[in-house]
Amino acid sequence: MLLHHYRFVPDESLFDAETFRRELAGTRSPIAPFKAALRDIQSRLDERFHAGADIRDLVHGRAWCLDQLLGVAWSLQAWPDDGVALLAVGGYGRGELHPQSDVDLMLLLEDDDDTPYREPLTAFITLLWDIGLEIGHSVRSLSDCEREAEGDITIITNLMESRLLAGPESLREAMKARIARERMWPSDRFFEAKWQEQIARHHRFNNSEYHLEPNIKSSPGGLRDIQMIGWVAKRHFGSQRYEDLVANGFMNDAELRILSQGQAFLWQVRYALHMLTGRAEDRLLFDHQRTIAELFGFRDTPERLAVEQFMKRYYRHVTALAGLNDMLLQHFDEAILRSGERLETSDLNERFVIEGGYIKARNRSVFRDHPYALLELFLLMAEHPEIEGVRADTIRLIRDHRHLIDDLYRDDAQHQHLFMSLLCSSGNVARQLRRMNRYGVLGKYLPEFGQAVGLMQHDLFHIYTVDAHTLRLLKFIHQFRKPEARDDFPVAAALVHQLPKLELLWIAGLYHDIGKGRGGDHSLLGARDVERFAERHGLSSRDTRLVSWLVENHLVMSMVAQKRDITDPDVIREFAFQVGDEIRLDYLYVLTVADINATNPTLWNGWRASLLRQLHAETKRALRRGLDNPLDREEWVRETRSEARSLLATVGADIDRVDRLWESLGEEYFLQYAPSEIAWQTMGILAHGESLLPLILISAPTDDMTDGGTKVFIHTRSVDDLFAATAAAMEQLGLSIHDARIATSSNDWTLNTFIVLDDQGRAIRDPSRIEEIRAHLVEELDDPDDYPQIVTRHTPRQLRHFKVPTEVLIEQDPANERTLLELTAPDRPGLLARVGRIFMEQDISLSAAKIATLGERVEDVFFITDKAGAPLTDPERQQRLRERLIEMLDVAR
Numbered sequence: 076m077l078l079h080h081y082r083f084v085p086d087e088s089l090f091d092a093e094t095f096r097r098e099l100a101g102t103r104s105p106i107a108p109f110k111a112a113l114r115d116i117q118s119r120l121d122e123r124f125h126a127g128a129d130i131r132d133l134v135h136g137r138a139w140c141l142d143q144l145l146g147v148a149w150s151l152q153a154w155p156d157d158g159v160a161l162l163a164v165g166g167y168g169r170g171e172l173h174p175q176s177d178v179d180l181m182l183l184l185e186d187d188d189d190t191p192y193r194e195p196l197t198a199f200i201t202l203l204w205d206i207g208l209e210i211g212h213s214v215r216s217l218s219d220c221e222r223e224a225e226g227d228i229t230i231i232t233n234l235m236e237s238r239l240l241a242g243p244e245s246l247r248e249a250m251k252a253r254i255a256r257e258r259m260w261p262s263d264r265f266f267e268a269k270w271q272e273q274i275a276r277h278h279r280f281n282n283s284e285y286h287l288e289p290n291i292k293s294s295p296g297g298l299r300d301i302q303m304i305g306w307v308a309k310r311h312f313g314s315q316r317y318e319d320l321v322a323n324g325f326m327n328d329a330e331l332r333i334l335s336q337g338q339a340f341l342w343q344v345r346y347a348l349h350m351l352t353g354r355a356e357d358r359l360l361f362d363h364q365r366t367i368a369e370l371f372g373f374r375d376t377p378e379r380l381a382v383e384q385f386m387k388r389y390y391r392h393v394t395a396l397a398g399l400n401d402m403l404l405q406h407f408d409e410a411i412l413r414s415g416e417r418l419e420t421s422d423l424n425e426r427f428v429i430e431g432g433y434i435k436a437r438n439r440s441v442f443r444d445h446p447y448a449l450l451e452l453f454l455l456m457a458e459h460p461e462i463e464g465v466r467a468d469t470i471r472l473i474r475d476h477r478h479l480i481d482d483l484y485r486d487d488a489q490h491q492h493l494f495m496s497l498l499c500s501s502g503n504v505a506r507q508l509r510r511m512n513r514y515g516v517l518g519k520y521l522p523e524f525g526q527a528v529g530l531m532q533h534d535l536f537h538i539y540t541v542d543a544h545t546l547r548l549l550k551f552i553h554q555f556r557k558p559e560a561r562d563d564f565p566v567a568a569a570l571v572h573q574l575p576k577l578e579l580l581w582i583a584g585l586y587h588d589i590g591k592g593r594g595g596d597h598s599l600l601g602a603r604d605v606e607r608f609a610e611r612h613g614l615s616s617r618d619t620r621l622v623s624w625l626v627e628n629h630l631v632m633s634m635v636a637q638k639r640d641i642t643d644p645d646v647i648r649e650f651a652f653q654v655g656d657e658i659r660l661d662y663l664y665v666l667t668v669a670d671i672n673a674t675n676p677t678l679w680n681g682w683r684a685s686l687l688r689q690l691h692a693e694t695k696r697a698l699r700r701g702l703d704n705p706l707d708r709e710e711w712v713r714e715t716r717s718e719a720r721s722l723l724a725t726v727g728a729d730i731d732r733v734d735r736l737w738e739s740l741g742e743e744y745f746l747q748y749a750p751s752e753i754a755w756q757t758m759g760i761l762a763h764g765e766s767l768l769p770l771i772l773i774s775a776p777t778d779d780m781t782d783g784g785t786k787v788f789i790h791t792r793s794v795d796d797l798f799a800a801t802a803a804a805m806e807q808l809g810l811s812i813h814d815a816r817i818a819t820s821s822n823d824w825t826l827n828t829f830i831v832l833d834d835q836g837r838a839i840r841d842p843s844r845i846e847e848i849r850a851h852l853v854e855e856l857d858d859p860d861d862y863p864q865i866v867t868r869h870t871p872r873q874l875r876h877f878k879v880p881t882e883v884l885i886e887q888d889p890a891n892e893r894t895l896l897e898l899t900a901p902d903r904p905g906l907l908a909r910v911g912r913i914f915m916e917q918d919i920s921l922s923a924a925k926i927a928t929l930g931e932r933v934e935d936v937f938f939i940t941d942k943a944g945a946p947l948t949d950p951e952r953q954q955r956l957r958e959r960l961i962e963m964l965d966v967a968r
Contacts, residue, residue, distance in 0.1 A: 799911025
């Protein structure tokens with residue numbers, strides 16, 4: 076393939092063909108010597124890899140060694156004439172072979188009739204298989220090559236990269252003449268087909284180079300993107316070396332350096348993957364990431380894991396390569412293939428025009444003469460939504476002049492005004508910030524953001540780098556502004572149009588995670604950074620306080636919703652005091668919804684949406700009443716009972732029976748449930764009558780029920796191990812519990828409610844599936860003697876492979892006279908059932924639970940008491956419980 080300032084020099088210390096031929100002559104069977112030679116070659120290459128040899132010498136060296144071996148193997152056959160040749164194609168044709176790469180071969184025949192060659196061909200291929208080579212081979216005549224290449228872009232690409240290994244060179248030259256661009260696949264048609272091929276490949280990877288476990292070959296910015304540049308250039312220019320592309324004006328020296336360094340790094344990673352796994356592995360899986368990071372000399376620091384340092388280097392390389400690929404292919408299309416087309420041009424100002432729908436600098440000195448234009452360009456695109464993008468030659472100018480953005484540039488009031496004007500624009504601000512990042516401008520203008528570029532957190536929860544996550548968050552904020560967002564994000568879509576200054580939300584979004592990777596609390600670090608930004612850009616003290624508060628508290632709303640009991644008036648009051656006013660609440664809500672959605676596509680579901688909606692609504696209600704006039708518990712209970720009684724009266728319920736039932740229910744029950752839920756449960760209990768079977772009520776969310784999950788209500792006699800058995804039974808059904816509310820009447824009946832989702836994070840709405848769940852739970856829970864067996868039964872949830880230590884935090888909840896236990900542990904089958912068994916062993920009662928699965932770990936909160944209903948205050952008992960949970964859950968890994 077194309078090489079940069081590099082010439083491979085064959086090294087006979089890797090393999091001496093003449094010595095090998097002599098050894099072969101003294102053996103009866105060639106198989107053992109060939110196998111030994113392959114082992115010796117790979118062993119020497121691996122030793123050199125560990126010693127830090129130039130990766131290009133290793134990759135091309137292995138290809139050269141295989142050339143020699145295949146030449147010997149070819150000579151062992153009795154070929155009838157010169158009508159056949161052996162060609163290397165594909166990656167091997169480029170002279171590139173990694174330890175486990177397929178050896179792609181083509182046997183090229185002069186004539187269509189292969190009869191004279193069948194016997195030696197069969198013997199040759201059989202020998203290669205017998206000696207353990209992973210070969211991919213085809214047998215084609217010259218006419219086959221012409222016909223098949225005409226109809227298949229993959230075949231023409233492989234043939235373009237062929238090299239002669241054995242046989243007459245005239246055959247390969249004849250093949251090349253038949254597939255020449257003058258006869259088939261001219262540059263424009265070839266380019267269009269390969270571009271569409273790349274678009275489809277990128278689409279399979281969500282058009283993002285930021286994958287948790289990327290494919291170093293096929294992901295955007297991977298080796299295929301480098302090869303794509305080579306294929307296009309080779310077809311058009313006939314280039315064999317990257318230097319030729321510089322000479323042809325296709326790229327410059329700086330771009331050549333990015334390409335060569337990126338390729339070398341990816342080759343190192345790929346070589347390591349093949350060497351470690353013993354197979355052609357191109358997926359950079361978690362276990363491999365750790366091992367390769369150590370192999371490459373990265374070491375853990377207090378601020379950052381070795382694997383995170385390694386992956387940051389990976390993402391920086393592939394981001395640069397992906398951007399370069401985009402620019403070069405666009406440049407090829409504009410400046411080479413369409414150079415003769417007349418494009419409609421319209422003026423923007425003295426520095427820029429719109430040409431063919433793309434913004435273009437008027438001359439090559441625009442950014443040198445007017446450095447502020449590096450920011451002005453993006454502002455113009457935000458103000459002119461008809462602009463589709465940036466012309467390739469202008470992208471190149473941006474890349475060549477971004478070094479002008481230094482401390483003096485950042486301190487310039489004109490530049491600060493331009494950046495703030497972009498944030499205040501009514502256009503697609505998020506898209507322009509993404510472009511600024513793509514072209515390397517954003518990280519130069521905001522160096523603190525530049526530090527976060529490519530920064531990965533090594534877990535299953537944060538599946539994007541910090542910069543990619545941040546830009547996705549901004550994209551969601553923009554989407555909230557669209558009419559179609561009202562269906563999926565009704566509250567955020569309404570609030571985003573009511574915020575006094577949307578630019579403050581863009582700023583908070585940009586800075587919310589910017590402090591990660593530096594050690595310490597990233598929220599506090601980010602708050603200090605955003606204060607400096609606000610001061611530099613002339614924000615008022617009021618606006619500065621708001622963006623700083625948002626950055627410092629961007630996790631608070633999510634944590635309260637998912638870990639606290641938001642049916643508790645005291646929790647709402649405490650959160651309302653922390654927020655302070657409705658404007659902060661609305662900003663924080665929109666930021667939180669965007670943050671969750673941008674963190675991991677699997678995190679946002681109806682249940683999390685309902686928690687945040689409820690928290691927002693209750694907090695707004697508390698703020699409107701006034702922080703000095705909170706709704707107390709007695710008033711809350713009184714209002715709830717009154718509303719529930721009215722609902723029951725409208726459906727003809729016997730109010731006397733209702734009141735008798737409610738007499739056995741304590742105040743906590745009416746704090747935990749909404750009036751509609753109480754009415755639904757009450758009707759079910761009264762209808763169930765004196766039946767001894769458990770009452771199971773299941774309600775799927777409807778358009779007017781915003782719970783976001785399927786609600787399962789269980790009413791049965793209160794017995795030990797009920798929670799553990801219920802959790803186990805639900806896991807056997809493939810359900811995940813996201814919330815549990817446990818209530819017990821004065822006559823020892825339980826009123827337990829669970830919010831469940833299926834294994835895809837969706838609510839269950841299918842009536843037949845709901846009936847299946849109901850019947851299974853009735854069958855499993857009807858006999859308490861069966862509970863221990865239910866709990867120990869295997870459950871089918873996926874195991875995770877992360878080293879998350881089990882952590883147990885125990886603290887008191889004096890307002891509710893109970894103890895709060897927060898559990899962080901690796902997700903695993905039967906976890907809730909195991910926790911329930913431990914509670915049973917320790918004589919602990921559960922009153923409520925908040926269940927959160929975050930990637931590979933769970934962060935669950937349990938509200939517990941002893942059997943007498945008192946909080947766990949004895950330190951020794953707390954310690955026994957903590958040790959038992961850690962012991963049980965760590966053993967279960």
